[in-house]
Amino acid sequence: xxxxxxxxxxxxxxxxxxxxxxxxxxxxxxxxxxxxxxxxxxxxxxxxxxxxxxxxxxxxxxxxxxxxxxxxxxxxxxxxxxxxxxxxxxxxxxxxxxxxxxxxxxxxxxxxxxxxxxxxxxxxxxxxxxxxxxxxxxxxxxxxxxxxxxxxxxxx
Amino acid sequence: xxxxxxxxxxxxxxxxxxxxxxxxxxxxxxxxxxxxxxxxxxxxxxxxxxxxxxxxxxxxxxxxxxxxxxxxxxxxxxxxxxxxxxxxxxxxxxxxxxxxxxxxxxxxxxxxxxxxxxxxxxxxxxxxxxxxxxxxxxxxxxxxxxxxxxxxxxxxxxxxxxxxxxxxxxxxxxxxxxxxxxxxxxxxxxxxxxxxxxxxxxxxxxxxxxxxxxxxxxxxxxxxxxxxxxxxxxxxxxxxxxxxxxxxxxxxxxxxxxxxxxxxxxxxxxxxxxxxxxxxxxxxxxxxxxxxxxxxxxxxxxxxxxxxxxxxxxxxxxxxxxxxxxxxxxxxxxxxxxxxxxxxxxxxxxxxxxxxxxxxxxxxxxxxxxxxxxxxxxxxxxxxxxxxxxxxxxxxxxxxxxxxxxxxxxxxxxxxxxxxxxxxxxxxxxxxxxxxxxxxxxxxxxxxxxxxxxxxxxxxxxxxxxxxxxxxxxxxxxxxxxxxxxxxxxxxxxxxxxxxxxxxxxxxxxxxxxxxxxxxxxxxxxxxxxxxxxxxxxxxxxxxxxxxxxxxxxxxxxxxxxxxxxxxxxxxxxxxxxxxxxxxxxxxxxxxxxxxxxxxxxxxxxxxxxxxxxxxxxxxxxxxxxxxxxxxxxxxxxxxxxxxxxxxxxxxxxxxxxxxxxxxxxxxxxxxxxxxxxxxxxxxxxxxxxxxxx
Numbered sequence: 001x002x003x004x005x006x007x008x009x010x011x012x013x014x015x016x017x018x019x020x021x022x023x024x025x026x027x028x029x030x031x032x033x034x035x036x037x038x039x040x041x042x043x044x045x046x047x048x049x050x051x052x053x054x055x056x057x058x059x060x061x062x063x064x065x066x067x068x069x070x071x072x073x074x075x076x077x078x079x080x081x082x083x084x085x086x087x088x089x090x091x092x093x094x095x096x097x098x099x100x101x102x103x104x105x106x107x108x109x110x111x112x113x114x115x116x117x118x119x120x121x122x123x124x125x126x127x128x129x130x131x132x133x134x135x136x137x138x139x140x141x142x143x144x145x146x147x148x149x150x151x152x153x154x155x156x
Numbered sequence: 157x158x159x160x161x162x163x164x165x166x167x168x169x170x171x172x173x174x175x176x177x178x179x180x181x182x183x184x185x186x187x188x189x190x191x192x193x194x195x196x197x198x199x200x201x202x203x204x205x206x207x208x209x210x211x212x213x214x215x216x217x218x219x220x221x222x223x224x225x226x227x228x229x230x231x232x233x234x235x236x237x238x239x240x241x242x243x244x245x246x247x248x249x250x251x252x253x254x255x256x257x258x259x260x261x262x263x264x265x266x267x268x269x270x271x272x273x274x275x276x277x278x279x280x281x282x283x284x285x286x287x288x289x290x291x292x293x294x295x296x297x298x299x300x301x302x303x304x305x306x307x308x309x310x311x312x313x314x315x316x317x318x319x320x321x322x323x324x325x326x327x328x329x330x331x332x333x334x335x336x337x338x339x340x341x342x343x344x345x346x347x348x349x350x351x352x353x354x355x356x357x358x359x360x361x362x363x364x365x366x367x368x369x370x371x372x373x374x375x376x377x378x379x380x381x382x383x384x385x386x387x388x389x390x391x392x393x394x395x396x397x398x399x400x401x402x403x404x405x406x407x408x409x410x411x412x413x414x415x416x417x418x419x420x421x422x423x424x425x426x427x428x429x430x431x432x433x434x435x436x437x438x439x440x441x442x443x444x445x446x447x448x449x450x451x452x453x454x455x456x457x458x459x460x461x462x463x464x465x466x467x468x469x470x471x472x473x474x475x476x477x478x479x480x481x482x483x484x485x486x487x488x489x490x491x492x493x494x495x496x497x498x499x500x501x502x503x504x505x506x507x508x509x510x511x512x513x514x515x516x517x518x519x520x521x522x523x524x525x526x527x528x529x530x531x532x533x534x535x536x537x538x539x540x541x542x543x544x545x546x547x548x549x550x551x552x553x554x555x556x557x558x559x560x561x562x563x564x565x566x567x568x569x570x571x572x573x574x575x576x577x578x579x580x581x582x583x584x585x586x587x588x589x590x591x592x593x594x595x596x597x598x599x600x601x602x603x604x605x606x607x608x609x610x611x612x613x614x615x616x617x618x619x620x621x622x623x624x625x626x627x628x629x630x631x632x633x634x635x636x637x638x639x640x641x642x643x644x645x646x647x648x649x650x651x652x653x654x655x656x657x658x659x660x661x662x663x664x665x666x667x668x669x670x671x672x673x674x675x676x677x678x679x680x681x682x683x684x685x686x687x688x689x690x691x692x693x694x695x696x697x698x699x700x701x702x703x704x705x706x707x708x709x710x711x712x713x714x715x716x717x718x719x720x721x722x723x724x725x726x727x728x729x730x731x732x733x734x735x736x737x738x739x740x741x742x743x744x745x746x747x748x749x750x751x752x753x754x755x756x757x758x759x760x761x762x763x764x765x766x767x768x769x770x771x772x773x774x775x776x777x778x779x780x781x782x783x784x785x786x787x788x789x790x791x792x793x794x795x796x797x798x799x800x801x802x803x804x805x806x807x808x809x810x811x812x813x814x815x816x817x818x819x820x821x822x823x824x825x826x827x828x829x830x831x832x833x834x835x836x837x838x839x840x841x842x843x844x845x846x847x848x849x850x
Binding site: 027103131 | 163165172177181402403404610740
């Protein structure tokens, strides 16, 4: 069937089955490989994207849930000013090691700051708790978000 | 000039944060096929019949009959078949690959394959020793005559690397040459294994590393198995093929940290430990592979951060019908350091001594003999490191308060070391690392086989060379290793990359500096063992490592008095890794390593039942989330090592190995009970608490 949605600020139409995973559609049909598959069951958050500006795991999101909605992946988000601020903060604080969880972490960061521009440490940890990182022990990511919120004051 | 430790922006931040970095699953080749694995459904027995379905066009079943060379994966000890032929030795052992253009059809074919087995009784007991080592120091077993003996037993579990990117390869044929791209730590391990399996000439196999999404040892030897299987499939199908595991398959079949059982005995004379007798048994799983080397590293760590005059040390690798175990950050040391740290604490308490004062009194000092009668040549800064750790954590006051209260709060301290580089004569005899630096006008390229798997090698090596040559880091090139271009500088393992490979690269850069006026230069260096380092592998005598890194971890916990849930409150660490080539990179290693080490000690549960791993995904196998972690304070002590670049020693593993004993001791302190195994789960705490009430 024909499925329409907005992807990274562009209207797209796809003729496909609605029960496919959003993750596969993004990676295979649109080549958006910044969206990663880490576990395929909604635990690790490497596949996180924004659906109507809410963070979702695209591996657990059927395409049917996206009809006429807006999807933003790391590729789309990386064109924004907010992204620049978050990116600089992650780089400055050392929040990136192997990088496989990073796009999902960035999406989680945006999702948090969009709702709560001045989060406490505990609020940051809760916001990140759906994104697994095996390299950093999380502290440097948490500090990066504190920094992004500080530097980007007014952006969210 | 700036201090080399001053942090710089990591060179791969931009591509990783933006999602542009290409990991193996992101590589697409037009016309590529997908491969999935047909696996055994029994843990032990023989294949008596295979019934393969009729295949649609473009689909292939690839098994042992298709292997042109040897049906054995070249590792360290070669006993793992590429595909099972007749014998099945563990559950989910690979039997065949099925490849084709559509995943769903490939999976259907796998279901349709019928394998008939003659099932045998699998062995899960630790009684089939396939590697046995023993060494003595001083009086050895004689130190136990007539003295009082204190004995305790310790146990450690499986640990899964749980890199967030599952294992994978993609490969293709170009004429008569095969190219494999993968998420790997050791390009030349993969290349040499594929050469042996295909029986190809040296220049007909090319291995290229794609961005690695975490490895922690899990991508040391296991990828060689996948690469051999895939290479055989590519040869048969003559098409590009992708073999990428899904999480469940990855967790069920890939190598894990060896479970261990460790018995410690102390011979007591004049109220002090006179000698130690240690036996460590590890479960190798169905194949030996790297297990012998893991066992060695465990045994070599048996005296921990201390010096004992008399040792009697033995160990066994037991073969069982379970998934083969292998490399994981620490490589045998985490098991032993947990046991020895707990044991010395327990013995000190039995002797009525203050455990910390006693431990400080027996610390290894410069000039002491190691467990294998090697020499601790370099300065050891442990006393001042301990003092620093105590000061920043307020350890003494907290210990006193928690020991004498029922607050269910605790604090624990581990003291530890880690041998840097390959164990024993590995570097000189087996690895023989080679590196190359090439200068073309103003650009310098680093050609080594070391892999950036998140630990920052691309950044630190470019920084190292730029700093020595006094050029811009933008003028230093470091591409992902490609065996067609880089020499074999050895595997990316054993905390050897900066100290050994970086040491060679820095010496090459110094040579290049002398001839800088030339427009084109090629400088090569090969590892030479410092002359004073002598080691006999057979007898375990001499310097098992060229240098040692040292560390102190302090962990504070709160235990819920009703649910026995453990909360990590804060950690304080002090490390001597020689010299940090980039402080921020090392602090990142420090946080991540300790998180893994602590989680090994209290959180991560992995078990098998009749050979089946019970935790098969990230839902069942709990690794820390942001909510489980706490602030971590880390202090680095400079203690430059003569042969390391700018004095750098190993760091990656050091940050993990002290985590488990520190958290276990903190929990002991909180519940006023002794801990003998990890992970210290709420269930285990409940057992300990109830036991003492009875």
